[in-house]
Amino acid sequence: MIHDVGTLKSEIGILFLSEFNRKVIAKMLLDNELAFHHLIDFSAHVYLWKGHPLAQEKSIRFERLHDYPCLSFEQGDKGSFYFAEEILCENRYPHIIKACDRATMLNLMVGLNGYTLCSGIICNELNGENFTAVPFEPDEENQSGIMEIGYIQKKYGVPSEIGEIYLSEVKKYLGV
Numbered sequence: 001m002i003h004d005v006g007t008l009k010s011e012i013g014i015l016f017l018s019e020f021n022r023k024v025i026a027k028m029l030l031d032n033e034l035a036f037h038h039l040i041d042f043s044a045h046v047y048l049w050k051g052h053p054l055a056q057e058k059s060i061r062f063e064r065l066h067d068y069p070c071l072s073f074e075q076g077d078k079g080s081f082y083f084a085e086e087i088l089c090e091n092r093y094p095h096i097i098k099a100c101d102r103a104t105m106l107n108l109m110v111g112l113n114g115y116t117l118c119s120g121i122i123c124n125e126l127n128g129e130n131f132t133a134v135p136f137e138p139d140e141e142n143q144s145g146i147m148e149i150g151y152i153q154k155k156y157g158v159p160s161e162i163g164e165i166y167l168s169e170v171k172k173y174l175g176v
Helices: 002-006 022-031 102-112 163-172
Strands: 013-019 033-041 045-049 070-073 096-099 116-119 133-139 146-154
Touching: 002 013, 002 022, 002 033, 002 146, 013 022, 013 070, 022 033, 033 163, 045 102, 070 116, 096 102, 096 163
Parallel strands: 070 096
Antiparallel strands: 013 146, 033 146, 045 116, 045 133
């Protein structure tokens, strides 16, 4: 996405910064003459299907996830560890499964009681209503990361009319 916005293939991109990826992403934004515009911050959540044994918990600590597979989007081969879509990707997970599309991820959540870590934003229009996000409860080894969600665009760019409409809808969806 950074490359696409940098080369004007895309006008706007949505991404998150965390303590873990901030330096690498900031350098790439600078190299591509892009600006990051903060929208909102979220604490980590455990995203799982509503039938998961932990789905009704008020919060979930890392040790409670030990018996379940962590699901992660495959990011490709080019040093993409810092570009993970999931927060706390630097943690060590006893069981991890990489998938390359949303449908596979959702099926694995149901079929294997898998989970992923995310912002807690749930889009029922994309994923259906069978999923939930439970706050991640940090401990000394597994701190709850903050996801600083924002959008990127060319540093001196001005959004087009459709870009403005898109950003307005994103802000409305996020409540900012």
